[in-house]
Amino acid sequence: MKNEPAVLSVKGLSKSFGGKKVLDSLDLEAAKGEVIGVLGRNGTGKTTLFKILLDLVAADSGSVSALDLSPDGGGRLRGLIGYVPEKPAFHSFMTVGETLAFRAGFYPGWDKDKAAGLCKKLELDTGLKAGDLSKGTAAKLAWVCAAAHNPALLLLDEPTSGLDYLVRDHILNGLVSELAEGGRTIMISNHRMGEMGGLLDRVCVLKGGKIAAEHSAAFIKTEAFKATVRGGNIPVSDGVRVISRAGSLAEIAVFGRKKLDALKAEGRINGADISPLDLDAAFKLLLEE
Amino acid sequence: MIKIDLHSQTPIYAQIKTGLKGLVRRGLLLSGDAAPSIRTLAAQLKLNPNTVARAYRELSVEGFFESKRGEENIISSRAGALAAADAETLKARIGEAVKEGLRNGLDPADIEGIINQLKKDII
Numbered sequence: 440m441k442n443e444p445a446v447l448s449v450k451g452l453s454k455s456f457g458g459k460k461v462l463d464s465l466d467l468e469a470a471k472g473e474v475i476g477v478l479g480r481n482g483t484g485k486t487t488l489f490k491i492l493l494d495l496v497a498a499d500s501g502s503v504s505a506l507d508l509s510p511d512g513g514g515r516l517r518g519l520i521g522y523v524p525e526k527p528a529f530h531s532f533m534t535v536g537e538t539l540a541f542r543a544g545f546y547p548g549w550d551k552d553k554a555a556g557l558c559k560k561l562e563l564d565t566g567l568k569a570g571d572l573s574k575g576t577a578a579k580l581a582w583v584c585a586a587a588h589n590p591a592l593l594l595l596d597e598p599t600s601g602l603d604y605l606v607r608d609h610i611l612n613g614l615v616s617e618l619a620e621g622g623r624t625i626m627i628s629n630h631r632m633g634e635m636g637g638l639l640d641r642v643c644v645l646k647g648g649k650i651a652a653e654h655s656a657a658f659i660k661t662e663a664f665k666a667t668v669r670g671g672n673i674p675v676s677d678g679v680r681v682i683s684r685a686g687s688l689a690e691i692a693v694f695g696r697k698k699l700d701a702l703k704a705e706g707r708i709n710g711a712d713i714s715p716l717d718l719d720a721a722f723k724l725l726l727e728e
Numbered sequence: 729m730i731k732i733d734l735h736s737q738t739p740i741y742a743q744i745k746t747g748l749k750g751l752v753r754r755g756l757l758l759s760g761d762a763a764p765s766i767r768t769l770a771a772q773l774k775l776n777p778n779t780v781a782r783a784y785r786e787l788s789v790e791g792f793f794e795s796k797r798g799e800e801n802i803i804s805s806r807a808g809a810l811a812a813a814d815a816e817t818l819k820a821r822i823g824e825a826v827k828e829g830l831r832n833g834l835d836p837a838d839i840e841g842i843i844n845q846l847k848k849d850i851i
Contacts, residue, residue, distance in 0.1 A: 667729050667751070667756060668756065669756055683768075685729065685764030685765070685769065685772065686761060686764040687761040688751070688757065688764060690729055709755070711754075711756070712729070712730075712750070712751075713850075714731060
């Protein structure tokens with residue numbers, strides 16, 4: 440994926456709100472077709488980052504280049520990006536159908552048939568009043584708005600919150616995979632990365648206004664292990680984290696097959712029961728870093 | 729800590745009992761150690777505390793836990809022998825299953841295949 444041109448390039452991005460530095464010289468690159476998960480605690484600036492990329496909020500300093508454009512306050516960039524906001528908001532007096540017709544005017548690539556098809560797929564009734572939508576239904580509408588104009592870059596901010604199991608499954612396994620396969624670049628922030636695990640290429644941990652760590656998703660999926668050891672016998676080193684303690688036992692996470700083999704060879708995890716670390720647990724550890 | 733197979737025919741409380749004995753056999757839990765509390769283990773394995781409590785109750789009756797010390801479940805001095813006896817029983821059962829399989833006409837290669845498949849899950 441390295442050879443593909445960068446669809447998104449962010450350098451030294453900073454933003455403060457009333458003296459609180461939310462983003463502090465953040466660097467980030469995304470190649471064409473890459474699916475990136477943005478992981479961060481509440482209030483670490485995930486939404487702010489998205490809003491700057493969308494030209495909804497101006498950065499204090501730093502440069503952003505997305506799809507060969509830069510945010511200039513004109514909103515041209517916004518018309519090219521598919522955005523599922525954390526809290527979708529629509530004009531309450533319009534129906535779903537009217538909302539879609541209204542939005543179509545803002546996006547040069549809007550595809551009416553695609554919008555209708557998506558509504559059908561997500562079982563979204565176009566006659567509903569936008570003001571009366573439940574949280575989940577509003578999220579569906581936001582998805583239709585984001586995907587109907589075939590954007591090359593999608594920003595998904597907590598895109599599955601409030602959706603029921605069936606719709607979530609439909610969106611994650613149907614829509615997002617379809618978009619990812621179409622060579623689109625996708626950035627997803629989600630608090631439940633476990634459910635997205637299969638889709639991601641890369642995970643960025645946002646902390647202290649920067650990308651504090653980056654991990655390839657394949658590494659987390661195949662090279663993270665869990666082992667049980669005696670609490671007094673924890674092999675403290677890089678790539679080893681304590682998950683929990685119970686009685687005289689402790690559960691540790693080991694990142695990297697090499698590290699695991701080294702620990703085994705040194706006899707530091709004798710008798711340990713080793714199993715793969717599940718995605719949710721791995722992400723939780725990365726967040727605590 | 730302990731691997732639980734929710735789809736196994738072996739009841740979960742029995743899997744917990746075997747799992748704890750396994751921890752003793754591998755030297756991760758020693759006589760005099762406190763075993764994970766019922767609540768902790770239930771939370772970690774995402775199981776109903778009542779299921780874990782049942783396993784612990786039966787282990788206490790067997791003498792795997794010391795009965796005296798208050799709330800904690802302390803591994804007794806007999807635990808090692810109990811776990812070893814369990815291992816012998818399991819060995820015999822595996823042998824019995826293999827014999828039964830051969831009687832049924834299973835190829836030794838099939839049986840090896842099953843074992844190799846299970847080995848793959850061991851990291």
